[in-house]
Amino acid sequence: MAVSSGVKLDARALRADFPILARPMGGKPLAYLDSSNSSQKPRQVMDAEREYYETSYANVHRALYELGEKATAGYEGARETVRAFLNAETTREIVFTRGATEALNLVAYAWGLDNLGPGDLVVATELEHHSNFVPWQFIAGRTGAEFAVVPANEHGELELEALDELAARGTVKVVAVGYVNNSLGTVNPVERIAGWAREQGAITVVDACQAAPHRRIDVQALGADFVAFTGHKMCAPTGIGVLWGRRELFERMSPFGLGGDMIRSVSVEKTTWNELPQKFEAGTPPFAQAVGLAAAIDYLEAAGFEAIEAHERDLLEYTLGRLGELPQVKVWGPPAERRGGIVSFDVAGVHPHDVAQILAYDGVAVRAGHHCTQPLMTRLGVPATTRASFYLYTLPEEIDRFVEGLHRVTKTFA
């Protein structure tokens, strides 16, 4: 949890790096409270990508001329930045993908198809984003394995007591769990779950999409086997994601995407695979976007992950306090100390779409929907929620405008 390093974030100053935040929306100043959906981008990231295109661009891993070498150095340099960010042992464990969804599908297909069968149990959680749920449900079905979920309670926290009961249903092979849930912000005890999985002889697949933008992740301390995240939620461009995996597992796995770059040699009789990590990077990779991701990590490191977490914690507590003004508002999710900068709520008698639409008229951007977590919505007994989410550039006055907008919502539907 937030260990205050004493360094405070100057969100107001940082905003100058995000040109879009100064643009009005529908004639009103923008209050962007939808960062867990996708974050805005600082100039530093856009500049890094443009500079790469302007000075170092050719295809990677192929061109024998200087530009190609520079392009490859940029791409491989980005891989090293990601390795250091995750505290992984080696860059061979860092696979670039087009996003978290591709990363999680990669594990489900490439590991799952070879390692699952009848009698095996694949465990996901009721809190999972569809991208760490549907691939496992599907691959379990394909291989004849059973699929089960760790239930959540009404606060959106996992009921870990259920784990041992689940284990009685089959040989647990996979536990798929999110680090921070995207709908409610629940921070899951991933280390504990990974420890349990290891005792069962199962692998743990962590969806870290909502963790990586806000907190430092140490894959060695986590004890998981695969960790996936996506760039666009952490100030990086779209179309780039990361899959970290334990080298031993990556080495024993079949590839997922097949084609160029991922092969060692191809003949009519037989094809052999390239070394790690190229074995899992078929085709021309999103390498300019990887350079953008590295610039985003540098940007976040400079702001300081401890400072970012502390800033978001302050905003969260401020928001929860102000929402107390509105008896019609019910906030979902765990207490502030066990959640990230996400507030999901219900306004009595008003559908989330209408809440979000009325807020949008005031320039306030929030998300309304099931947030790609339908099993969780079913657990909570709602079709959808409205969600406000914060990032390093979020200001308390944006929360004020959000709360004022909610007053207008309740008045409209009174």
Next chain:
Amino acid sequence: MNEFDAMYREVILDHYKNPRGHGEIEDADAQAEGQNPLCGDEVAIYVEFGPDGETIEDVKFRGRGCAISQAATSMLTEMVKGRSATEVASLPRDELLDEVGIPLTPIRLKCALLGLGVLKVALHKAKGTPLPEEWAGVDELQIS
């Protein structure tokens, strides 16, 4: 009138808060339910035909969703009562949208048209009338 007042005008809020034709018809002659995959909103529609087996004598709905989807479905029930199944199966969407009478973004358009789509699916199942474009290709198994 600003955008806000235009969308949440009194008639929409009135239909949302006091939906007409709300409820179920037991042993309905035609029925279907459908969801908006974008937001999970649901509408179920029940139709009862008159003695000619063609005139829509009664229509009711149940649903959970936003003011636009629920108000539009409520208006729809008033609009189709007494009309023939064949006619309603090809009811132009603009006829409903004119009645709803508010400016709609593409996302909200889907909300406003959910009920009409589900009604047409119900008629399709009972009468074999054509499916609306946005429901075409939906596997029969997915239409419950």
